[in-house]
Amino acid sequence: MSATPKLNLDRFTPYRLSVMTNRVSSAIAQHYDERFNLSIPEWRVIAVLGQSPGLSARQVAERSAMDKVQVSRAVASLLAARRLRKEAHASDGRVVHLSLSAKGQAIYDEVVPLALGLEKRFLSVLNQQERKALDRLLSKLLSSSDQLWHP
Amino acid sequence: MSATPKLNLDRFTPYRLSVMTNRVSSAIAQHYDERFNLSIPEWRVIAVLGQSPGLSARQVAERSAMDKVQVSRAVASLLAARRLRKEAHASDGRVVHLSLSAKGQAIYDEVVPLALGLEKRFLSVLNQQERKALDRLLSKLLSSSDQLWHP
C-alpha cells in the first residue's frame, strides 16, 4: 500500500503562479480596455513598436512572445483603428514594416506611464531587496522554462 | 517636452510573469492531456476533490480560483467520463456533493506524482534558498494581488 503523495493546490507552485499572474493580467487588461479599448495582444504590439518602429510582424512576434496569428490579428485590429501605419518592404513583397501612427503614438505615450504605474503598484508590497530577488528568480525561471516549453 | 518614460517589454514584470506562467501551464497541460485527456480546470477539480471529497461545486470553485461556470463545465465533463460521483444534499435540493469515483481516484493517484514531478523539475534551477524566497514572494504577491483583482 504505497500512499499517494499529498498535493495541496494552494501549495502547488504552478497553480499559485497561474492564480497570481491571471489576477495581474486581468487587472491590467481591464485598465487598458477601459481607457483605450486595447487588448493585451494589441498592447504588446504597441509596446514593441513604440520602442522599435519599422519591425515586421514576424519580428514583433519574436519580441512579444506571441505567435504570428496573434500578431496578425492584433495588427489587423490596430490598423483598422488607424493606430498603426504599414509600409511595404523595399525588396521583399511578403514583408510589411509596422510603426505607430500619430494616434498610436499618442496611446503609447499615455499607456506606458499607466503600465509602469500598475507595475509599481503591484510591486509595492515588496521592498527593494525583494524586488531584486524577484527579478533574479524570474530571469532564472524564464530561461529554464524556455526548455520546458516545446517550440 | 516631457518625454515618454521608457518601457522595455522584457523588463516589464507583468509581461515576464505572463510569459513564464504560460510556458509552465502549457507544458503541464500538455502532459495532463496526453496522459489522461484531462484539462487544467478538470485537473483542478480532481485535485480539490481528491483532498476534500464531498464538496459542493461552489466550494470547489472557492478552493480552485475558478468561477462557477468553469467548475460546472469541468464537473460535467468529468461526470460524463465517470471520473466523479455526485450525491444529492440531504436537505438542500440545489446542492450536489462531489467526489472522485474509483476511476477518478485512480487518475488522482497517478496525476499527483506527475504534477509534483513537474513542479520539481520546474524548480530544479533554484537552490533551496531561492525556492524559499520564491515561496515567500509568491505569498506576498498573491495576497496583494487579491486586492488588485476586482471581484
Next chain:
DNA sequence: ATAAGATAGTTACATATGAAACTATATTCC
C-alpha cells in the same frame, strides 16, 4: 530558367472562455 522548398502573413475551423440570462430551490420578511 525553373522546380522544390522555405518564409511572411492571412484565413478558416473547431474549441475554449466569460458574461449574462435562466432554472430551480431556499430563505427572509411582512
Next chain:
DNA sequence: GGAATATAGTTTCATATGTAACTATCTTAT
C-alpha cells in the same frame, strides 16, 4: 402563508484562441 430576495448550478450567446490550411512571395539548387 406568500411575495421578494438570495443562492446553486446550468445554459446560451458572443467573442477569443489555437491549429492547420492556405496564398503569395522569395530562395536555393540544379
